[in-house]
Amino acid sequence: MEPAIDPGVTGNSQDARRILQRTRGKATGSITRLASPSDIGRLIKPFVFLDYIDVKSPIEVNGPLHPHSGIATLTALVEGSFHHQDSKGQPKSMKAGGMEWMQAGRGIWHGGPAGTSGAAKLYQLWIALPPTLELSAPYEMFLEPDEVPSNGPARVMMGRIEGEASPVSEPRPITYLNVRLRKGERWRYTPPRDHDVLWISVYSGSLDAGEQVSEGELVVFEHSERSVDFFAKEDCGFVLGSATHSPFDLVEGYYSVHTNPAALQSGEQEIERLGAQLCADGRLTPERAAQVAHQMSTVTTKS
Template sequence: MESTTGTRVTADSQRARRVLQRTKGKSTGPITRLASPSDIGQLIKPFVFLDYVELSAALSIEGLLHPHSGIATLTALVGGSLHLHDSKGRPRSIMAGGVEWMQAGRGVWHGGSVRSSGAARAYQLWVALPPALELSAPSEMFLRPEEVPSEGPAQVLLGCLNDQESPISVPQPMTYLHVRLSEGENWRYTPPQGHDVLWISLYSGSLDAGEQVSEGEMVIFEKSERSVDFVARENCGFVLGSAAHSPFDLVEGYYSVHTNTAALHRGEQEIARVGAQLCAEGRLTHERAIHVASQMSAVTKSVSVSD
């Protein structure tokens, strides 16, 4: 079985796009950290962080309220279901094929208990926001599986693929796909004009992408706009990120990523203001607010010294 996307041909399209780096990340319990702003995130920005979560059975986790600023997060369920709370404290559910998009902007808190009904698999992606949006008003959006468009074997989580476009407005040119291929299937990804960043994370099976990629690997391709042919060695599933490489710096706080130190300070000031409001509403304890403030302060001081 074969499927292709796009028709644009580059002058050197005969040469396979080289794999620049690969990793299996670092696992702590059910969570595998595959990319962070201080490492692989520098290569693939505006994508700056990627966690893969795999739960083998029904589980309940009492998560803590925590803040973000300067980024947008996308949580995508590739299997099972998760029951969680949105930034307003309201209960929400994400089913396989569904997503949550949260644009933290100038600062927002979220968290609380997370429960799975059974085995579940999910990715959480962070996208660094550009200067025009990193201090914008926060927003949040949940999409049911039927609201996420598909093109061939790919779900379009962000951006567009051929004529299919995600209803989520992206902060800059990017595409984020969830792809499932059957054994022997050949699928070509042709990036949109200007997209020179490309990576995949394979959560099941194995495939050939010029080089073999095995389950659990994240693979970063060289900076280029060339297409990549994916051939499934067995039934497999992966997420794919494609974008124009971000020209902006990454200034990292404990919970935040901004383009400069001044924006980071402003984001953390807003986080403190919202935290005080949550304390007044009884949703956040003063002890938790103080702990988060000390975490942010320690990292902000080190950023200021390095500047």
């Protein structure tokens, strides 16, 4: 069943879906960690990690090559422009509304020079892959803004709304939207059947969702399948995620999240194999490979 959208209605406040938790995360410079597998990620899994990056002026960084396994990442640029490198070291550029999907599966490395030409806002979301995909072959997909379908005020980054489907083949039924509302506009989101996880993160303006939510906040709604009505108190933008709550454990490594220790071990073995190949190709220094191997040896947690 697809989500139903009715921009002309708002719910009775007595029937509003309750906000269970809210946070402004932990900021380090321009990056705010809003969710991780050891905290809010447990409430909203398969969404297990969310970083929000708000850059006020042009930046250039050289991020070290680093690996992932067991997850998929979705990088969504909501304002500005952004350039970086894919896992093969090829330059990629993103415009506002564009996105990158990277399904790490059994293991992948990426990193390198990245930056913006001015102010920019983007999200990086991690999604925990189910057992059938956590050790699958990795792949990447880049979508230009005009390749991301829209329905009313919502851009469909994952899932579908009333026939508008994202080109991303989601690893399980997931909806992930970028929504913009004008001041005074009302919009209702009704999740697909069995989607009992729902959260939003506001990146501009403020809105009412039973309670006021303002720029910089992430709020998690109670587990249910009820719709939520949004009313824009001013022009605003937010991302929204909904899914069926994942029944699988989260077994964390330093760079990975898997469903069990054996899968984590397999993923980290593949990461080491790929690291050795990158060293042979001259893209990775032995010192960096050794640092990653040490980091992976020091962390394994289950939640």
